[in-house]
Amino acid sequence: MSTGAADSLIDERKLTDAVASGFAAAIGAALAFLGNTAPNPPVGCAILDAQGRLLATGGHERAGLPHAEAAALNALRESGRWDDARTLVVTLEPCNHRGRTGPCTEAILRSPVREVWIGCPDPNPNVSGHGAARLAKAGLAVRTLDGDGPIARRCAALIAPFRRLAVERKPWITVKQAIDRHGSMLPPAGQSTFTSERSLLLAHRLRRATDAIVTGTGTVLADRPGFDVRRLPDHPGRRRLLVVVGNRTLPSDWMEAAAGRFVLRRVPGPDLVPAVLAEAGAMWAMAEAGPSLLASLEEAGLWNDRLVITRGAEGEPDRLAIDVADARAASPLPLLPELSRCLEEGACSLGS
Numbered sequence: 001m002s003t004g005a006a007d008s009l010i011d012e013r014k015l016t017d018a019v020a021s022g023f024a025a026a027i028g029a030a031l032a033f034l035g036n037t038a039p040n041p042p043v044g045c046a047i048l049d050a051q052g053r054l055l056a057t058g059g060h061e062r063a064g065l066p067h068a069e070a071a072a073l074n075a076l077r078e079s080g081r082w083d084d085a086r087t088l089v090v091t092l093e094p095c096n097h098r099g100r101t102g103p104c105t106e107a108i109l110r111s112p113v114r115e116v117w118i119g120c121p122d123p124n125p126n127v128s129g130h131g132a133a134r135l136a137k138a139g140l141a142v143r144t145l146d147g148d149g150p151i152a153r154r155c156a157a158l159i160a161p162f163r164r165l166a167v168e169r170k171p172w173i174t175v176k177q178a179i180d181r182h183g184s185m186l187p188p189a190g191q192s193t194f195t196s197e198r199s200l201l202l203a204h205r206l207r208r209a210t211d212a213i214v215t216g217t218g219t220v221l222a223d224r225p226g227f228d229v230r231r232l233p234d235h236p237g238r239r240r241l242l243v244v245v246g247n248r249t250l251p252s253d254w255m256e257a258a259a260g261r262f263v264l265r266r267v268p269g270p271d272l273v274p275a276v277l278a279e280a281g282a283m284w285a286m287a288e289a290g291p292s293l294l295a296s297l298e299e300a301g302l303w304n305d306r307l308v309i310t311r312g313a314e315g316e317p318d319r320l321a322i323d324v325a326d327a328r329a330a331s332p333l334p335l336l337p338e339l340s341r342c343l344e345e346g347a348c349s350l351g352s
């Protein structure tokens, strides 16, 4: 009997162009809802016809709404090309259990799809391989990427925060840090930011992609930050968590405004941050804090990756650098469009 994923691991250098394009479309569909799916993972799916042409895509929009496979199958039905579907490409192994919605394996088995490509297995050891095995047992050709290539790494990066929360009960923490050419994080008097408009757009992209912001009382008292996503359309109705570390009293008007837009929590010290985030189901958090709290997070080994934005000289673009604390973990940062573009252009560095 087939064991599903285990006996069909594929070296992605052997992918056809059509399947590779299917993965690109599936990853794109997942990225649209990055920062909206917690506690579920962002997942994307593409459906191809027998000639490898793209028929439909779908992304998991929000917990409680259809999974990516079901969303893509719905889009396929609406396209009027239901019977032409042959290949389904999905960034994460289809689920084989009933949660808030029905099992995706059964939805796939009710469709004309005969071949399924999986970007990465489910990270939960109790269910990993079950979806692939169910599909293989029903006679479908099931292929899982072996994890060594760039497509598999992007699929793994998409769910890095989900994996951490689901498997380790810890959130993924990204530090975003702006510095001037002298290495200072402090903005000029009367300002709260000093990086370029392009970098501020990236900062807002990161706010939109994450489930929570972590800051310190020092930043709130100095800047009274809005922590909003005003440079981009935000996910409708999205209410992020805002965790403020420190004991000092904060201005009541700022607290009131923040409580209207965020689920606001205050903690006396940084050690409590991971538990507060995890308890709230926040899988990806962004630390936007001053030098004191960032030093404490560093000392406690609490961050997973870091984006450092260095203000460029007059007329020069800002420089971007990504650090990853654990080189074995896939950082989701390079998936953000502004960062993937700048990595491709060689204008951004990625180190660990």
Ligand SMILES: NC(=O)C1=CN([C@@H]2O[C@H](COP(=O)(O)OP(=O)(O)OC[C@H]3O[C@@H](n4cnc5c(N)ncnc54)[C@H](OP(=O)(O)O)[C@@H]3O)[C@@H](O)[C@H]2O)C=CC1
Pocket: 176, 177, 178, 179, 184, 185, 186, 187, 192, 215, 216, 217, 218, 219, 220, 222, 223, 245, 246, 247, 248, 249, 268, 269, 270, 288, 289, 290, 291, 292, 293, 294, 296
């Ligand atoms: N360039 C950039 O990317 C950013 C710059 N900034 C700038 O940073 C400046 C503020 O810096 P800073 O005062 O360092 O602000 P922080 O945001 O780092 O807040 C500092 C406060 O956090 C709490 N805290 C930090 N570490 C610990 C710890 N180990 N245990 C307990 N509490 C802790 C303390 O609160 P308490 O004293 O209340 O107990 C401390 O005073 C502002 O000028 C702001 O503009 C801010 C964010 C980003």
Ligand SMILES: Nc1c(N[C@@H]2O[C@H](COP(=O)(O)O)[C@@H](O)[C@H]2O)[nH]c(=O)[nH]c1=O
Pocket: 178, 185, 187, 192, 193, 194, 195, 199, 200, 203, 219, 223, 224, 225, 226, 227, 228, 288, 289
């Ligand atoms: N100085 C600085 C940043 N600082 C962060 O942005 C906050 C202001 O956000 P908002 O109130 O939404 O405009 C500020 O309090 C701090 O947390 N961010 C950046 O991308 N670039 C910058 O140069």
